[in-house]
Amino acid sequence: MAIVPLEALRQAIRSAWSSDTSATTAWTDSNPSKGQCAVTACVVNDHLGGDILHTTATLPSGDTVSHYFNLIDGRPVDLTSEQFPEHTQFTEPAPKTKGFASTREFCLSYEHTKQRYDLLRARVAEHLND
Numbered sequence: 001m002a003i004v005p006l007e008a009l010r011q012a013i014r015s016a017w018s019s020d021t022s023a024t025t026a027w028t029d030s031n032p033s034k035g036q037c038a039v040t041a042c043v044v045n046d047h048l049g050g051d052i053l054h055t056t057a058t059l060p061s062g063d064t065v066s067h068y069f070n071l072i073d074g075r076p077v078d079l080t081s082e083q084f085p086e087h088t089q090f091t092e093p094a095p096k097t098k099g100f101a102s103t104r105e106f107c108l109s110y111e112h113t114k115q116r117y118d119l120l121r122a123r124v125a126e127h128l129n130d
Helices: 006-016 037-048 103-108 111-129
Strands: 051-058 064-072 075-077
Touching: 006 037, 006 111, 037 051, 037 064, 037 103, 037 111, 051 103, 103 111
Parallel strands: none
Antiparallel strands: 051 064, 064 075
């Protein structure tokens, strides 16, 4: 798979997000990145390599949310960060493998996540080929 520029990939991913690629039923058009972090991180990893890291986001309300993003060439790339309100706090990012070879393999070990990833990956490929 050819490496695509980050901005082109970002636009293709944003165009491909929907309620059926989100991990949450609270997804809305006004917050399209909500619940998209694991599948988005996997698609970014497909195209740009690097690593996928995990952190826990603590929202201003006190609720906590699992969050995944990419580390590419030592730089964080988080295409879903806008889902979080201002003043959200994050734990120190680290791999989350739970016995798998990588964070990616851990994420895709969940059938629902794998299905959402396959859908997002296919839509992104369509957008990039247009």
